[in-house]
Amino acid sequence: MPTECKICVIGGGIGAFHVLEGLEKAAKRGIKIIAVYPSEFIEFGLAAGPILANPQKYHPQYTFTQWKRFKQIEYICCAAAKVSTEKQIVTLKNGSQISYEVLILANGSKLPLLAPTPGMSISDRQMELLKTNMAIKQAEVVVLYGAGLIGVEIAGDLRVKCLKPSQKIYLISKDGGVLKNSFPDDVIPKKVERRLKKMNITLLQGEIETVNGVAPTEPSLVHGAIKFKGDIPELVYDVYIPCFQQGGFTEMLPREILDGNKITVNRHMQSSANERVFVVGGPSSHKMAGHPIAVRTVAVAKTVAYNATQYVNGATLREHFDKESPPPGQVPGFTKVGHGEGGYLYWTDPGPLNNCCCLKCRAGFPCCPPPICWCWCHPCACGYCCGPNQSRGGAILFEKSILPRFVEPHGFGKPGVGLPPFPEKMLEPNRE
Numbered sequence: 001m002p003t004e005c006k007i008c009v010i011g012g013g014i015g016a017f018h019v020l021e022g023l024e025k026a027a028k029r030g031i032k033i034i035a036v037y038p039s040e041f042i043e044f045g046l047a048a049g050p051i052l053a054n055p056q057k058y059h060p061q062y063t064f065t066q067w068k069r070f071k072q073i074e075y076i077c078c079a080a081a082k083v084s085t086e087k088q089i090v091t092l093k094n095g096s097q098i099s100y101e102v103l104i105l106a107n108g109s110k111l112p113l114l115a116p117t118p119g120m121s122i123s124d125r126q127m128e129l130l131k132t133n134m135a136i137k138q139a140e141v142v143v144l145y146g147a148g149l150i151g152v153e154i155a156g157d158l159r160v161k162c163l164k165p166s167q168k169i170y171l172i173s174k175d176g177g178v179l180k181n182s183f184p185d186d187v188i189p190k191k192v193e194r195r196l197k198k199m200n201i202t203l204l205q206g207e208i209e210t211v212n213g214v215a216p217t218e219p220s221l222v223h224g225a226i227k228f229k230g231d232i233p234e235l236v237y238d239v240y241i242p243c244f245q246q247g248g249f250t251e252m253l254p255r256e257i258l259d260g261n262k263i264t265v266n267r268h269m270q271s272s273a274n275e276r277v278f279v280v281g282g283p284s285s286h287k288m289a290g291h292p293i294a295v296r297t298v299a300v301a302k303t304v305a306y307n308a309t310q311y312v313n314g315a316t317l318r319e320h321f322d323k324e325s326p327p328p329g330q331v332p333g334f335t336k337v338g339h340g341e342g343g344y345l346y347w348t349d350p351g352p353l354n355n356c357c358c359l360k361c362r363a364g365f366p367c368c369p370p371p372i373c374w375c376w377c378h379p380c381a382c383g384y385c386c387g388p389n390q391s392r393g394g395a396i397l398f399e400k401s402i403l404p405r406f407v408e409p410h411g412f413g414k415p416g417v418g419l420p421p422f423p424e425k426m427l428e429p430n431r432e
């Protein structure tokens, strides 16, 4: 017999956490809620670059088994394998079933290697990261596909944390430039392109057709060749990693609620094809309006939690509106080319962290006020006095202070607890 609940939430990231936070009150009032998490551990997606570049150091810092659980909500750590919207049943990988009145999908986007496959065990994930890191360290040529925010960040992290100067990194862009979907003009993109060049990361234009005969969405850790569309010559590589979000995990869903690989949602963030399904992030047709994306995800999660509760109570749903802070920005508040020493960060005017006086008045080092900033920021984090808002210090500040501070508000909890250690002897020392 399936376990019954009123609301079943599938996911395990920022979206799922804020949905569950929004459902806590309903759970306290006796509405049965089941959260289906992918496994016993979750990773913090924003740290994918450092984790890939140096897993033994960063994986324990950004992996969690003790995430914040809401008392009245039942948690099941086993990935969902199949959904029947007709029978209102979710079947898990272990074969057990959950019947629901309302289903909330907050299960993110596919990012092979950069995020664990849902349902993977912690030891399999450690082994995957270990093998990837070994292959990267031994590679002559590493190819990353996708020159958006993710690709630029990962390329930078691999260069500063993992690869020797003699090892080549190619960042492939369909249109030849970087960050085309993130900025309306090319001021920051051009700066980033120059930075990549300085960091010995080669930007190549081309649309990949296949990687050893396989779709470019699949990573490869063995020597092979990339075939491009058009008359661009083949590129030989040792490691190939796609660095773009590949749409939601929709294979487990029935065709009736899918439109291609998306779920079309109405203004209540509810599936237009099935009123019992609400969606946050990855599989949703709702385009996150503005930056930071994670904050926009939180706004949708809150709407979904509210509307799911209203639906169960037979009450009126509300239209989605985003009143999260910071308000939606037209462009990313910052662009990172790697984290920490050797990385580089460009702040954008106006960015979410622009409440810092140095960014506003361009004081910068050495004119920034030491008592306020220097004990928290890395000096030069905002750039130099009267200079542009960009610096190496920003990348160091991000790694030391900002990234670790993002974890707690999204319920990830205390990192590293309960994780098995990496099998150290299989690893060569990293460059850091």
Ligand SMILES: Cc1cc2nc3c(=O)[nH]c(=O)nc-3n(C[C@H](O)[C@H](O)[C@H](O)COP(=O)(O)OP(=O)(O)OC[C@H]3O[C@@H](n4cnc5c(N)ncnc54)[C@H](O)[C@@H]3O)c2cc1C
Residues within 6 Å of the ligand: 010, 011, 012, 013, 014, 015, 016, 036, 037, 038, 042, 043, 045, 046, 047, 048, 049, 078, 079, 080, 081, 106, 107, 108, 109, 111, 114, 116, 117, 118, 119, 150, 153, 249, 252, 280, 281, 282, 292, 293, 294, 295, 297
């Ligand atoms: C490298 C990188 C850097 C980023 N930097 C920033 C940044 O600086 N600022 C910013 O705002 N955003 C950033 N983002 C984007 C941010 O990470 C996402 O917006 C956010 O993580 C989306 O949250 P989510 O919960 O929707 O999806 P995810 O974080 O992808 O979480 C989805 C969860 O659902 C689980 N899941 C999937 N399928 C199943 C299943 N069948 N059963 C159970 N569970 C399942 C997954 O395992 C995962 O735990 C970055 C992303 C990346 C990859």
